[in-house]
Amino acid sequence: MTLVLTTFDWVPEFPRGHVRDLRIRWLLEEIGREYEVDTVPAVERSAEHLARQPFAQVPMIRDGELSLFESGAILLHLAEGTELMPEGQDRALTLQWVIAALNSVEPFALQWEVARFFDEDEAAATRLEAPLRQRLAQLQAALEGRDWLVADRFTVADLLMSDMLRIPAQAGLLDDLHGLAAYAERATSRPAFGRAMADHMAHWQAADARQKDGAG
Ligand SMILES: N[C@@H](CCC(=O)N[C@@H](CS)C(=O)NCC(=O)O)C(=O)O
Known part of the structure; x- marks a missing residue:
């Protein structure tokens, strides 16, 4: 089942490179797990967003039936059973x-x-x-x-x-x-960090392009 990572639909320049979807992308690249990216509005936080994340923040994931928030909890969940989580x-x-x-x-x-x-x-x-x-x-x-x-x-x-x-x-x-x-x-x-960062930054560039198209 495809994993869905949710981040904001757009953020200004300064937090780019640091929005916490990056750390989830990095882990997913490390473990070679495919994922899709979904967005929630950054400016007007929706009721749907609040229903999944009580503080109206990102990141969140959907893994099958499971919806998770808190980047630490998401990382631990995804690392389970992989080489990133030792045993004993x-x-x-x-x-x-x-x-x-x-x-x-x-x-x-x-x-x-x-x-x-x-x-x-x-x-x-x-x-x-x-x-x-x-x-x-x-x-x-x-x-x-x-x-x-x-x-x-x-x-x-x-x-x-x-x-x-x-x-x-x-x-x-x-x-x-x-x-x-x-x-x-x-x-x-x-290398996994580099790939995650490239995808993270590409997401914001696409968001800029969408905004421009919307305004034009
Ligand atoms: N402890 C949370 C913090 C989440 C967090 O601060 N997310 C930022 C983006 S990196 C956010 O949503 N900021 C907007 C806000 O707090 O309203 C986690 O690690 O997931």
């Missing part, structure tokens, strides 16, 4: 790192990103940068001597963690953290 104790460690990414790293990155890029509040961004830098340094220490978070292989935890590192990396926060920068680069130089 390593499975528990993978879940631990997925939750650490979502709960102990992403909130620090997100608060700082909102202050810096959305609110353009320099004072808040500066205040939030120190705790984020501390988390990043701690993450680098945890990765010391290892290529990946668990079991010496790329797992769904690495996919999620490295996706979260992209904005801090682009903003120069990994410039002094060579081990962490190399980890992020190792993950995002995987």
Whole structure:
């Protein structure tokens, strides 16, 4: 049965490359699973959207009868039974790192990103940068001597963690953290990431073209 990934029908320039359908696309490319893309309106959130995602956000998937939201839950569901989800104790460690990414790293990155890029509040961004830098340094220490978070292989935890590192990396926060920068680069130089990003960006280009046609 075809998997359907739902994202927004259009977003402005600045979040492109970071809308979270990207991390789902990346995983689907890694595991070689075909999918279709469906959209929900970004500007006027519909009742249908809210019925599937109580916070009216994306991404969502439909896998047969199952409709799922929350990118972490979607990644875990799709990784199940694939090479991205180890078994036994390593499975528990993978879940631990997925939750650490979502709960102990992403909130620090997100608060700082909102202050810096959305609110353009320099004072808040500066205040939030120190705790984020501390988390990043701690993450680098945890990765010391290892290529990946668990079991010496790329797992769904690495996919999620490295996706979260992209904005801090682009903003120069990994410039002094060579081990962490190399980890992020190792993950995002995987061909599956490149394919996912290309499709993600093509989606927004097609959305621009649709808007132009509609306006013309
Ligand atoms: N915890 C959610 C966050 C989802 C989220 O923030 N999605 C963004 C796009 S990446 C969104 O829908 N933003 C619009 C909004 O929050 O109204 C997840 O990981 O799926």
